[in-house]
Each structure stands twice: as C-alpha cells, then as structure tokens.
Amino acid sequence: MKKSHLIFFSIAISFVIFSVFYTSNPNRSRETYVKIISKKQFYSKLKKAPSWMDEQIKADVAFIKSKKVTQEALAETFETMKRNFAISKKDFIRYRIVDNKLYQCFLDDEKISKKEEAFEKAIKTILKLKKLPDVDFIYSHIDGLPSKVNKYKTRFYYEDKRDFYLVKDETKQAPIFTRAKSKDVKEGILIPDYVALSELWPKLQKKIIAVSSDVSWNEKAARLHWRGASSKTERFNLCELSLKHQNIIDAGFVDTINDRKIEELKLWGKLDIYQFLKRDFANKKEQLNHKYLPVLDGVMCTYPGYHWRLLSNSLVLKQTSDEIQWFYKALKPYVHYVPIEHDLSDILEKVNWAVLNDDKCQKIVQEATDFVLNNLMLEDVYVYFYKALLEYSKHQDFTKKDLKQDLKNDKRWVAISNRRKGNEILKKRGLL
Numbered sequence: 197m198k199k200s201h202l203i204f205f206s207i208a209i210s211f212v213i214f215s216v217f218y219t220s221n222p223n224r225s226r227e228t229y230v231k232i233i234s235k236k237q238f239y240s241k242l243k244k245a246p247s248w249m250d251e252q253i254k255a256d257v258a259f260i261k262s263k264k265v266t267q268e269a270l271a272e273t274f275e276t277m278k279r280n281f282a283i284s285k286k287d288f289i290r291y292r293i294v295d296n297k298l299y300q301c302f303l304d305d306e307k308i309s310k311k312e313e314a315f316e317k318a319i320k321t322i323l324k325l326k327k328l329p330d331v332d333f334i335y336s337h338i339d340g341l342p343s344k345v346n347k348y349k350t351r352f353y354y355e356d357k358r359d360f361y362l363v364k365d366e367t368k369q370a371p372i373f374t375r376a377k378s379k380d381v382k383e384g385i386l387i388p389d390y391v392a393l394s395e396l397w398p399k400l401q402k403k404i405i406a407v408s409s410d411v412s413w414n415e416k417a418a419r420l421h422w423r424g425a426s427s428k429t430e431r432f433n434l435c436e437l438s439l440k441h442q443n444i445i446d447a448g449f450v451d452t453i454n455d456r457k458i459e460e461l462k463l464w465g466k467l468d469i470y471q472f473l474k475r476d477f478a479n480k481k482e483q484l485n486h487k488y489l490p491v492l493d494g495v496m497c498t499y500p501g502y503h504w505r506l507l508s509n510s511l512v513l514k515q516t517s518d519e520i521q522w523f524y525k526a527l528k529p530y531v532h533y534v535p536i537e538h539d540l541s542d543i544l545e546k547v548n549w550a551v552l553n554d555d556k557c558q559k560i561v562q563e564a565t566d567f568v569l570n571n572l573m574l575e576d577v578y579v580y581f582y583k584a585l586l587e588y589s590k591h592q593d594f595t596k597k598d599l600k601q602d603l604k605n606d607k608r609w610v611a612i613s614n615r616r617k618g619n620e621i622l623k624k625r626g627l628l
Contacts, residue, residue: 227615228321229574232395237575238325242582246571248526249580252386253587255525257371259382264593265370267332267602272363273370274301274334280360287337289315293585294330294599296323298613301606313337318393320613322582329589330596333373336361340376340496340519341384347518348429348538371588376497379518386522387584388577389499398574400504407481408509413558416510419444420547421486423478424501425451427494429464430515433540434490435473444547446486448475484508487557488547490515490536497521503572506532506564511550511557515540522580526571530556532564 278285290301298319344359363369377384391397426449438447461467489505490513497519505512512533529535536543550557603609610621
C-alpha cells in the first residue's frame with residue numbers, strides 16, 4: 197500500500213474513533229464546563245505535563261501500590277466516614293465511571309440536591325474530554341483530611357473526629373480523593389478544589405489580572421495586608437501584631453459571630469480580644485494595593501486564596517504548614533514566595549527583609565505570576581484531575597464485569613451522566 201494511502205487510512209480511522217466517542221458520549225454538555233475550556237490547550241498541556249504533577253500523584257497513590265483497592269475496602273471506608281462524621285455525611289460521595297458513564301451511590305436516608313454540584317460537573321467535563329478507564333472511588337467534600345494527631349493549638353469544628361476516615365482494619369482501608377490534607381495522611385489523594393475546577397476560577401483570574409494591571413509594584417503600599425476568618429489561632433497572632441505595628445501590618449477579621457464561633461473563641465481564650473481585631477471588608481483592589489500578602493491556613497489550606505495571591509503582582513508570604521494541596525510540591529521558597537514560621541513569629545522580620553530587598557521581591561512576584569499562568573490555568577487543573585483519576589484506575593482489584601454486575605444488583609447506584617433522567621429515579625425513591 198502506498199504511503200499516501202496509509203496516511204489517509206490512518207486519518208480516516210482516527211476520525212471515526214473521535215466521532216464515535218463524541219456522538220456516543222452519555223454526558224450532557226450543559227452539565228459540564230467544556231464550554232469554558234480550550235480543548236486545544238488541554239490536549240497540548242496533557243502531552244507535556246510538568247513532572248511535578250506525576251511526582252505528587254505517584255506519592256499520593258503509593259499507599260495502594262502494595263495493596264490494590266477492593267470493593268470491600270471502598271464499602272467499608274465509605275460507611276465508616278458517614279458513620280463517624282454523621283453531621284457531614286452528605287459530603288462523602290462514592291462515584292463510579294463505567295463505559296465513560298457516571299454513577300453515584302445514593303443512600304436511602306439522605307436527601308439529595310436536584311442540581312449537580314461543581315465536582316460532579318467537573319467529572320463529567322473530564323468524561324467529555326477523554327475516555328477514562330472504569331473506576332470506583334470516594335470523594336470528600338469537606339475542607340480536607342487532617343492528621344489524626346493535632347500538633348497545634350487550633351481546634352477544628354470536627355476536632356473530635358480527626359480520624360473519621362480511618363477504618364479499624366487497615367486491610368480494608370480505601371483511599372479518598374480530597375482537595376487538601378495533612379502531609380502524613382497517606383490515605384488522601386489530592387485533587388484540585390471545586391473553585392479551581394469551576395467557572396469561578398477563570399472569572400477570578402480575569403479579575404485579579406485586570407486589577408493588578410491598574411497598579412504597578414512601585415505604586416503599591418509597602419505594607420502587609422490581610423482580611424479573613426478567625427479559623428485558626430495563628431491568624432490571631434497576625435491580627436494582634438497589627439494593633440502594635442499599624443505602620444507595616446493591616447490585618448483583621450471579617451467573619452460573622454455565631455454560637456459556634458463564640459465557643460471556639462472561648463476555647464482559644466480569644467473571646468475578649470476578638471472585638472478589637474474586627475475590620476471592614478476589603479475587596480481585591482484594596483488588597484492588591486499592598487506589596488505584601490500573607491497566605492495563612494484556615495480550617496485547612498486556603499483556596500482559592502493562595503491561587504489568586506500568587507497571581508496578584510504582590511509578594512506572597514506563605515505560612516509554613518503540614519497542610520498541602522495538589523500544586524504545593526511545585527512551589528519553592530524565595531522563588532515563588534517568602535516563607536514565614538507557622539506561628540508567624542518571624543513575620544515582622546520577613547516584612548523588613550522584603551522592604552530592604554525590593555528588587556528580589558519583584559523577581560519572586562514575577563516567578564509566582566508565571567507559575568500560575570503556566571501551571572494553574574483551567575486546562576492545567578483538568579490535566580491534573582484527569583491524570584490523578586487515570587493513575588488511581590491502575591490500582592483497583594476488580595473488573596468492569598464486577599462493576600456492571602454490582603450496578604445491576606445494587607439499586608443505590610444511579611446513572612447521573614444525564615441529571616434529568618437521574619433525578620427522575622431519585623424522585624421515585626423519595627430522595628428529592
């Protein structure tokens with residue numbers, strides 16, 4: 197056969213495969229984010245994804261390399277999470293992808309939202325972009341998976357449930373997809389957060405770029421600026437410093453007070469001083485008018501707070517922490533940010549260093565901006581998400597046949613690639 201005929205034949209076959217995939221794809225485009233993603237950039241970035249992505253993913257799945265994920269482990273872990281943390285049981289979801297079709301396990305005692313969540317739309321987006329192997333996985337929608345041992349003074353709202361995701365028999369422990377975790381949580385597989393996976397992130401990017409372009413580095417005030425919630429005691433350290441050093445620090449709380457917050461403040465011994473640390477809300481423009489923006493952990497990592505500050509054309513001062521997200525591995529101190537101690541004890545020293553090293557700070561700021569533009573755009577986020585699911589799929593101890601048989605026998609599993617049809621089934625079961 198002539199070479200030209202071979203080329204034509206190859207193109208024809210590729211076109212047929214492409215056409216079949218898209219015409220038979222069961223996922224509704226309106227229930228995805230495909231319209232705001234550049235497919236060309238996604239496929240291009242997928243071919244040349246940075247090495248740090250694979251390094252982080254392989255580190256996360258190391259837990260299941262020696263013992264593959266079983267159906268028994270998934271069931272045991274899923275039930276354990278819902279039982280141990282009943283108040284947030286709706287936030288623990290089990291998904292299956294079979295023949296590129298999405299299924300969710302709906303329990304009979306849980307009311308369900310009619311509208312698909314951002315994470316559900318994100319999975320469907322991946323399924324519109326690429327065909328995935330058949331998988332069965334657990335997703336946690338809470339702030340993150342904490343270490344079972346608390347090394348700090350701060351208490352979470354789920355402090356007495358720190359190990360809620362751990363089963364008693366380690367041989368029946370399944371991994372959990374999560375948007376943040378403590379470094380020692382080997383059971384967690386990091387994936388991008390719901391903001392980064394949705395239309396909210398591109399909108400925020402555009403806003404930050406537009407605002408930061410209006411004020412140059414030299415026009416910014418040489419002060420550290422922060423606004424946020426009083427979700428960790430280290431944040432109090434910063435706000436209390438602001439009372440004494442108003443010339444270089446402007447920091448305060450903007451959260452609302454409620455019964456749970458009052459109990460929290462009493463626990464930390466901060467109820468009396470809290471009223472003096474309240475400040476007016478500051479929009480992004482007001483924050484970007486300052487050279488120095490700290491990134492401080494909240495209940496877990498701050499997202500999208502870290503993302504947009506890296507893009508802000510201001511210097512990021514990142515709190516040293518055991519809590520991580522999917523992209524932290526790629527960031528380097530004094531290249532993309534200036535590190536500060538976990539208790540913020542050196543923050544005055546670091547601000548003074550920044551004032552005296554203005555040229556170095558400008559270089560760090562540019563590196564941070566470049567990192568976001570090259571690694572944290574929407575297409576990059578979906579490349580990572582796809583790669584994480586793909587790697588996970590290689591470590592399962594069951595087959596497509598097993599999943600199909602279980603889908604047939606267990607009526608808790610409902611196809612949600614088409615939410616309209618899925619909701620009809622859920623309505624009949626009284627879950628809507």
